[in-house]
Amino acid sequence: MPYIGNQIALEDTQDRKAYTGDGSRTVFGITFSDNLVQVYQNGILLKETNDYTLDSGGTFVTFVVAPEAGDSIDLIGTTEITDLARNSFSKENMTATSGQQHFTMTSNITGSDRLSVFLNGIRLHESDYVLTHSNNTITFSSGRVAGDILTTEIMSPGFRSPLHNQKNEKATHTAFASPSTLNTDVFVPSDENVMLVGPITVNGDITVDGTLTVV
Numbered sequence: 001m002p003y004i005g006n007q008i009a010l011e012d013t014q015d016r017k018a019y020t021g022d023g024s025r026t027v028f029g030i031t032f033s034d035n036l037v038q039v040y041q042n043g044i045l046l047k048e049t050n051d052y053t054l055d056s057g058g059t060f061v062t063f064v065v066a067p068e069a070g071d072s073i074d075l076i077g078t079t080e081i082t083d084l085a086r087n088s089f090s091k092e093n094m095t096a097t098s099g100q101q102h103f104t105m106t107s108n109i110t111g112s113d114r115l116s117v118f119l120n121g122i123r124l125h126e127s128d129y130v131l132t133h134s135n136n137t138i139t140f141s142s143g144r145v146a147g148d149i150l151t152t153e154i155m156s157p158g159f160r161s162p163l164h165n166q167k168n169e170k171a172t173h174t175a176f177a178s179p180s181t182l183n184t185d186v187f188v189p190s191d192e193n194v195m196l197v198g199p200i201t202v203n204g205d206i207t208v209d210g211t212l213t214v215v
Contacts, residue, residue: 013078013079014076014077014078014079015030015031015032015075015076015077015078015079016074016075016076016077017029017030017074017075017077018072018073018074018075019072019073019074019075020070020071020072020073021041021066021067021068021069021070021071021072021073022066022067022069023066023067023068023069024066025066025067026062026063026064026065026066027060027061027062027063028060028061028063028073028075029059029060030059030060030061030075030076030077031058031059031077031079032054032058032077032078032079033058033078033079034058035048035054035091036077036078036079036089037054037061037075037076037077037078038075038076038077038153039051039052039061039073039074039075040072040073040074040075040076040121041067041071041072041073042071042072043072043074044120044121044122045118045121045122045123045151046121047093047121047149047151048093050064050149051063051064051065052064058077058079061075089153089154089155089156090107090153090154090156091151091152091153091154092105092106092107092151092152092154093149093150093151094149094150094151094152095147095148095149095150096144096145096146096147096148096149096150097146098143098145098146099143099144100143100144101139101140101141101142101143101144102137102138102139103137103138103139103150104135104136104137104138105136105137105138105152105154106136107136107152107154108136109131109133109136109154110133110156111133112156113154113155113156114154114155114156115131115152115153115154115155116152116153117129117138117150117151117152118149118150118151118152118153119144119148119149119150119151120148120149121149121151128140138150138152180199180200180201186205186206186207187206187207187209188206188207188208188209188210188211188212189209189210190209190210191210192210192211193210193211193213194208194210194211194212194213195212195213195214195215196212196213196214196215197214197215198214198215200214
Protein backbone atom coordinates (compact mmCIF):
# COMPACT_ATOMS: atom_id res chain seq x y z
CA MET A 1 0.00 0.00 0.00
CA PRO A 2 1.31 3.52 -0.73
CA TYR A 3 2.77 5.70 2.00
CA ILE A 4 1.78 9.30 2.63
CA GLY A 5 4.57 11.81 1.97
CA ASN A 6 7.94 11.46 0.28
CA GLN A 7 9.15 7.97 -0.45
CA ILE A 8 12.45 6.87 1.09
CA ALA A 9 15.12 4.90 -0.81
CA LEU A 10 15.66 1.35 0.42
CA GLU A 11 18.00 -1.35 -0.86
CA ASP A 12 15.40 -4.08 -1.17
CA THR A 13 13.00 -5.79 -3.55
CA GLN A 14 9.33 -6.65 -3.14
CA ASP A 15 7.51 -9.81 -4.12
CA ARG A 16 3.74 -9.43 -4.59
CA LYS A 17 1.41 -12.38 -4.94
CA ALA A 18 -2.40 -12.58 -5.27
CA TYR A 19 -4.35 -15.77 -4.62
CA THR A 20 -7.97 -16.88 -4.33
CA GLY A 21 -8.99 -19.13 -1.46
CA ASP A 22 -10.61 -22.52 -2.12
CA GLY A 23 -11.76 -23.41 1.39
CA SER A 24 -8.99 -25.93 2.05
CA ARG A 25 -5.63 -24.44 1.02
CA THR A 26 -3.60 -22.94 3.87
CA VAL A 27 -0.10 -22.49 2.40
CA PHE A 28 0.64 -19.59 0.02
CA GLY A 29 4.02 -18.81 -1.51
CA ILE A 30 5.81 -15.46 -1.09
CA THR A 31 9.48 -14.45 -0.84
CA PHE A 32 10.56 -12.33 2.15
CA SER A 33 13.35 -11.67 4.67
CA ASP A 34 12.90 -12.14 8.44
CA ASN A 35 9.20 -11.29 9.06
CA LEU A 36 8.97 -8.59 6.39
CA VAL A 37 5.70 -9.70 4.84
CA GLN A 38 2.20 -8.22 4.80
CA VAL A 39 -0.73 -10.63 4.58
CA TYR A 40 -4.19 -9.38 3.55
CA GLN A 41 -7.44 -11.39 3.41
CA ASN A 42 -10.23 -9.59 1.56
CA GLY A 43 -8.31 -6.34 2.09
CA ILE A 44 -7.86 -6.83 5.86
CA LEU A 45 -4.31 -6.91 7.23
CA LEU A 46 -3.86 -10.09 9.26
CA LYS A 47 -1.81 -10.58 12.43
CA GLU A 48 1.16 -12.91 12.52
CA THR A 49 0.79 -15.94 14.82
CA ASN A 50 -2.94 -15.29 15.41
CA ASP A 51 -3.89 -15.60 11.73
CA TYR A 52 -0.82 -17.08 10.04
CA THR A 53 2.71 -18.36 10.60
CA LEU A 54 5.88 -17.72 8.62
CA ASP A 55 8.25 -20.13 6.94
CA SER A 56 11.70 -19.77 8.54
CA GLY A 57 13.24 -19.88 5.06
CA GLY A 58 11.15 -16.94 3.85
CA THR A 59 9.28 -18.70 1.04
CA PHE A 60 5.66 -19.13 2.21
CA VAL A 61 3.04 -18.29 4.85
CA THR A 62 0.63 -20.76 6.45
CA PHE A 63 -2.87 -19.68 7.46
CA VAL A 64 -4.20 -20.92 10.81
CA VAL A 65 -7.63 -21.32 9.20
CA ALA A 66 -7.99 -21.96 5.47
CA PRO A 67 -9.48 -18.95 3.63
CA GLU A 68 -12.96 -19.59 2.35
CA ALA A 69 -13.63 -20.23 -1.32
CA GLY A 70 -13.48 -16.94 -3.22
CA ASP A 71 -11.54 -15.05 -0.54
CA SER A 72 -8.89 -12.68 -1.95
CA ILE A 73 -5.41 -13.30 -0.55
CA ASP A 74 -2.76 -10.61 -1.19
CA LEU A 75 0.82 -11.02 -0.02
CA ILE A 76 3.60 -8.41 -0.11
CA GLY A 77 7.07 -9.68 0.84
CA THR A 78 10.21 -7.58 1.20
CA THR A 79 13.66 -9.04 0.61
CA GLU A 80 16.81 -7.15 1.62
CA ILE A 81 19.50 -6.91 -1.06
CA THR A 82 22.26 -5.45 1.11
CA ASP A 83 22.84 -4.50 4.74
CA LEU A 84 21.88 -0.92 3.84
CA ALA A 85 18.24 -1.94 4.23
CA ARG A 86 18.63 -3.88 7.45
CA ASN A 87 16.08 -2.87 10.13
CA SER A 88 14.61 -0.19 7.83
CA PHE A 89 11.22 -1.84 8.26
CA SER A 90 9.77 -2.82 11.63
CA LYS A 91 6.33 -3.92 12.77
CA GLU A 92 4.66 -3.90 16.19
CA ASN A 93 1.35 -5.33 17.44
CA MET A 94 -0.48 -4.09 20.53
CA THR A 95 -3.74 -5.38 22.05
CA ALA A 96 -6.07 -2.81 23.63
CA THR A 97 -7.56 -2.98 27.08
CA SER A 98 -11.07 -1.64 27.66
CA GLY A 99 -11.12 2.15 27.19
CA GLN A 100 -7.41 2.39 26.30
CA GLN A 101 -6.54 5.58 24.40
CA HIS A 102 -2.73 5.69 24.56
CA PHE A 103 -0.51 3.06 22.89
CA THR A 104 3.27 3.27 23.37
CA MET A 105 5.56 1.69 20.79
CA THR A 106 8.89 0.14 21.72
CA SER A 107 10.55 1.79 18.71
CA ASN A 108 11.87 5.34 19.02
CA ILE A 109 10.09 7.36 16.31
CA THR A 110 11.57 10.42 14.60
CA GLY A 111 10.01 12.96 12.26
CA SER A 112 11.73 11.37 9.26
CA ASP A 113 10.08 7.97 9.79
CA ARG A 114 7.08 6.86 7.73
CA LEU A 115 4.37 5.23 9.81
CA SER A 116 1.33 3.15 8.82
CA VAL A 117 -1.20 2.39 11.56
CA PHE A 118 -3.82 -0.38 11.31
CA LEU A 119 -6.74 -1.01 13.67
CA ASN A 120 -8.06 -4.57 13.47
CA GLY A 121 -6.45 -4.82 10.04
CA ILE A 122 -7.93 -1.58 8.66
CA ARG A 123 -5.40 1.09 7.75
CA LEU A 124 -6.11 4.39 9.50
CA HIS A 125 -5.76 7.92 8.17
CA GLU A 126 -3.37 10.26 9.97
CA SER A 127 -6.38 12.25 11.18
CA ASP A 128 -7.69 9.20 13.09
CA TYR A 129 -4.96 9.40 15.75
CA VAL A 130 -2.26 11.65 17.22
CA LEU A 131 1.37 10.56 17.02
CA THR A 132 3.69 11.99 19.69
CA HIS A 133 7.35 11.53 18.72
CA SER A 134 8.75 12.50 22.13
CA ASN A 135 7.34 9.39 23.81
CA ASN A 136 6.53 7.16 20.81
CA THR A 137 2.82 7.21 21.62
CA ILE A 138 -0.29 6.86 19.45
CA THR A 139 -3.37 8.47 21.01
CA PHE A 140 -7.03 8.06 20.03
CA SER A 141 -9.73 10.62 20.86
CA SER A 142 -11.87 7.88 22.46
CA GLY A 143 -11.08 4.64 24.24
CA ARG A 144 -10.72 1.43 22.28
CA VAL A 145 -12.64 -1.82 22.80
CA ALA A 146 -10.87 -4.56 24.75
CA GLY A 147 -9.14 -6.92 22.33
CA ASP A 148 -8.71 -4.37 19.51
CA ILE A 149 -5.46 -5.04 17.63
CA LEU A 150 -3.28 -2.02 16.82
CA THR A 151 -0.53 -2.70 14.29
CA THR A 152 2.20 -0.21 13.38
CA GLU A 153 4.56 -0.50 10.40
CA ILE A 154 7.57 1.80 10.55
CA MET A 155 9.80 2.71 7.60
CA SER A 156 13.06 4.37 8.70
CA PRO A 157 15.56 6.09 6.38
CA GLY A 158 19.30 6.00 6.90
CA PHE A 159 22.31 3.69 6.92
CA ARG A 160 21.77 0.37 8.64
CA SER A 161 23.86 -2.77 9.06
CA PRO A 162 24.44 -5.40 11.76
CA LEU A 163 27.02 -3.10 13.39
CA HIS A 164 25.15 0.17 12.76
CA ASN A 165 21.69 -0.12 14.20
CA GLN A 166 20.78 3.43 15.15
CA LYS A 167 18.28 5.35 13.04
CA ASN A 168 19.89 7.92 10.72
CA GLU A 169 23.39 6.82 11.76
CA LYS A 170 25.99 7.75 9.13
CA ALA A 171 28.70 5.37 7.97
CA THR A 172 31.44 7.93 8.66
CA HIS A 173 30.56 8.17 12.38
CA THR A 174 31.60 11.83 12.64
CA ALA A 175 29.18 12.13 15.56
CA PHE A 176 26.97 9.95 17.67
CA ALA A 177 24.07 10.85 19.95
CA SER A 178 21.86 8.78 22.22
CA PRO A 179 18.27 9.85 22.91
CA SER A 180 17.61 12.24 25.80
CA THR A 181 14.78 9.97 26.96
CA LEU A 182 14.94 6.18 26.94
CA ASN A 183 11.44 4.70 26.80
CA THR A 184 12.33 1.07 26.17
CA ASP A 185 13.92 -1.69 28.24
CA VAL A 186 17.59 -2.31 27.46
CA PHE A 187 19.58 -5.52 27.86
CA VAL A 188 23.39 -5.42 27.57
CA PRO A 189 24.70 -8.94 26.74
CA SER A 190 27.86 -10.22 28.39
CA ASP A 191 29.91 -9.81 25.21
CA GLU A 192 28.90 -6.20 24.51
CA ASN A 193 29.97 -2.73 25.68
CA VAL A 194 27.29 -0.01 25.62
CA MET A 195 27.64 3.74 26.05
CA LEU A 196 24.89 6.27 26.81
CA VAL A 197 25.47 10.00 26.50
CA GLY A 198 23.79 12.05 29.24
CA PRO A 199 21.87 13.75 30.55
CA ILE A 200 19.33 11.02 29.91
CA THR A 201 15.96 10.14 31.46
CA VAL A 202 15.41 6.39 31.76
CA ASN A 203 11.78 5.24 31.79
CA GLY A 204 12.54 1.57 31.22
CA ASP A 205 14.64 -1.15 32.85
CA ILE A 206 18.34 -1.56 32.06
CA THR A 207 19.78 -5.04 32.62
CA VAL A 208 23.58 -5.20 32.36
CA ASP A 209 25.45 -8.47 31.87
CA GLY A 210 28.24 -6.74 29.94
CA THR A 211 29.55 -3.20 30.38
CA LEU A 212 27.48 0.02 30.48
CA THR A 213 29.16 3.43 30.45
CA VAL A 214 27.23 6.68 30.95
CA VAL A 215 29.04 9.91 30.06
